[in-house]
Amino acid sequence: MDDTPSVFPATVPGLRAAAGRSGFTMSCDARTGGLLAVLAAARPGGRVLELGTGVGEGTAWLLSGMDDAARLISVELDIAVQTVAREQLGSDPRVTFVAGDGGEWLDDYDGEPFDLVFADTWPGKFTHLERALELVAPGGTYLIDDLLPQPDWPESHKASVKRLLGEVEGRGDFRSVRMAWASGLLMAVKTL
Ligand SMILES: C[S@@+](CC[C@H](N)C(=O)[O-])C[C@H]1O[C@@H](n2cnc3c(N)ncnc32)[C@H](O)[C@@H]1O
Numbered sequence: 001m002d003d004t005p006s007v008f009p010a011t012v013p014g015l016r017a018a019a020g021r022s023g024f025t026m027s028c029d030a031r032t033g034g035l036l037a038v039l040a041a042a043r044p045g046g047r048v049l050e051l052g053t054g055v056g057e058g059t060a061w062l063l064s065g066m067d068d069a070a071r072l073i074s075v076e077l078d079i080a081v082q083t084v085a086r087e088q089l090g091s092d093p094r095v096t097f098v099a100g101d102g103g104e105w106l107d108d109y110d111g112e113p114f115d116l117v118f119a120d121t122w123p124g125k126f127t128h129l130e131r132a133l134e135l136v137a138p139g140g141t142y143l144i145d146d147l148l149p150q151p152d153w154p155e156s157h158k159a160s161v162k163r164l165l166g167e168v169e170g171r172g173d174f175r176s177v178r179m180a181w182a183s184g185l186l187m188a189v190k191t192l
Helices: 012-022 030-041 057-065 079-089 102-108 129-134 155-169
Strands: 047-051 071-076 095-099 114-119 136-144 174-179 185-190
Touching: 012 057, 012 079, 030 057, 030 114, 030 136, 047 057, 047 102, 057 071, 057 079, 057 114, 071 079, 071 102, 079 095, 102 129, 129 136, 129 155, 136 155, 155 174, 155 185
Parallel strands: 047 071, 047 114, 071 095, 114 136
Antiparallel strands: 136 185, 174 185
């Protein structure tokens, strides 16, 4: 079986073209995108958080799975790359783009918890992990990717990923599963 999604959100080709023009290479794997859409679809009226918008490929996949009542906040430090997402996805009333540091945003946020958190940058993953997990609603899902070793990783990053996996898997309030698939994922569901 070929596990590449057979159906892509209509916005993804345009986002990919824009990413190519701007040299942005960090968009999520299409298989991860397919999983994001399924996880979002499992949460009718759900509250979704993406940390690290990039040019918006993950955002497009999340939106494609969300129903009309669901809402997404996507936070990105680099306004230039997020501008692509804003231009191509910003007319969708379900998404709110935030430009700024994800760590500061996590520290300052005082709203409702989230049913799905896709932590796709440093804050919420390698920093501010406790805060990101605190913002997952009971029964909600925390998802991270880019966990399989890459040739260009510095040695220290391997150790950081190992520590991160241990921290999430060691928690009594989350049930976790590793997926050595796509870029390497960990999915954790809040059980308490
Ligand atoms: C892996 S990419 C995101 C890809 C996107 N989520 C997707 O699925 O296509 C990580 C993004 O995090 C952004 N970033 C880096 N440091 C950040 C920070 N401190 N706060 C928010 N975003 C940050 C980078 O500019 C980059 O666009």
